[in-house]
Amino acid sequence: MKREELLQKWLDHALTPQELEAFKQLDDYEELTKLDNALQHFKAPETNVEAAYNTVQFNRKDTSKPTSWLKPLLRIAAILVIGFGAYMYTTLPNTITVNTLVANKTSLELPDTSAVTLNAVSSLSFDKDLWSEKREVNLDGEAYFKVAKGAAFRVITDDGIVTVLGTQFNVKQRDNLFEVFCYEGSVKVSYNKENIVLTPGERYLILDGKQIRNEKEMLKEPSWIRDESSFKSLPLREVIQELERQYDVTVDASKVDTSQIFTGSFTHTNIDLALKSITLPSQLKYQKKQNSIILKRD
Incomplete structure (x- = not known):
């Protein structure tokens, strides 16, 4: 596979195990991973990739003996700045989407000052223009919410819907697992036409399509926050x-x-x-x- 194809699949987080090994053999693998780490939380507006690269090239100091690895590294840097910025925080006409990478978590504040911490490999989106009319987010993965008091607040997942007014809770939706834990206030979980109300210390867990009963646990927050x-x-x-x-x-x-x-x-x-x-x-x-x-x- 060509270098450019490996790089693009790396940026898209779509490398197979075999392709990952080939990617690690690239001469500038260490430089790429350093750029990766430095740009984990970079946020950038929409940008033209080619224009960004041309700008980097234009501003680069010219030398009589250009370093062989500098040109491709600058191109990669331009692509990474744009790619990671768009990956971490992208805005559509009315929708804001925040994603987290492997081995990372991030925190954000919603328009009503509600706070969300997003666990690794998770995605959260909401319509900023309609927020005053309906407080609603879409979640794929895991997130811990501290919801400001106000109108009903809903977390929509592929498995179920969680509705609250103002409380602290954790929602996890991964493959065949759907879990909601209430830390403060009360939480209503809607799953397969069934509505369940959770109070502090109670957990609702669906594993492989079956409800798992859990003992009450008085916890302050999910452990992954720590x-x-x-x-x-x-x-x-x-x-x-x-x-x-x-x-x-x-x-x-x-x-x-x-x-x-x-x-x-x-x-x-x-x-x-x-x-x-x-x-x-x-x-x-x-x-x-x-x-x-x-x-x-x-």
Whole structure:
């Protein structure tokens, strides 16, 4: 695959494991990742890519012996500034969309001063022009909300709708999992024509289409806000998927039973400690290989 195609797929977060390995072999891979880290939270307005690149080229100091790697690196920088800015915060005619990358989370304030913290690999959108008429957001992923008091506030997901007036709650919608936890006030969850009201400490959990009963837990906020993922009686596959989101790794769990139940937590700041927190209670071993993890039976 050509360099330009690898770069474009990297920007679109669409590299296959094989393509990712090829991308890592590029001469300027380290420079690309440094630019990636520096631009994680960059926000930029709509810009013409070619014009941005031409501007970078025009302003670059000319030398009698141009450095061979500078020209492609400048082009990449121009594309990254535009690409990441658009990826993190994009505005359509009436809709604002905020996305988070792997191993990242972000906070934002809605027009009514309601606060939202978005977990890794999540997306939230809302219509800014209609906000005064209806407080409504669309969520794909996981988010923690502190809603300002006012008219009804709705969080719409592919699995269900959460409605509140003013409260603090967490919504998680991932593949076959839909979870709502109420921290303050009350929350109404609408799922498959059923309405459930949650009070502080109560959780509503749908896993693989089935409702899972949970004991009441008096918590102040979700653990992922403090860079830690916690699980209570959930299949190991859910833990593995969250590890992949928080560390930008690929986990090969083909040799283990991912349906086994896991209760525990792992940190977002140390991958070795996180892997030990997962594998030791599950009686598993792990092997690190570049950007992938292989899980094995103990």
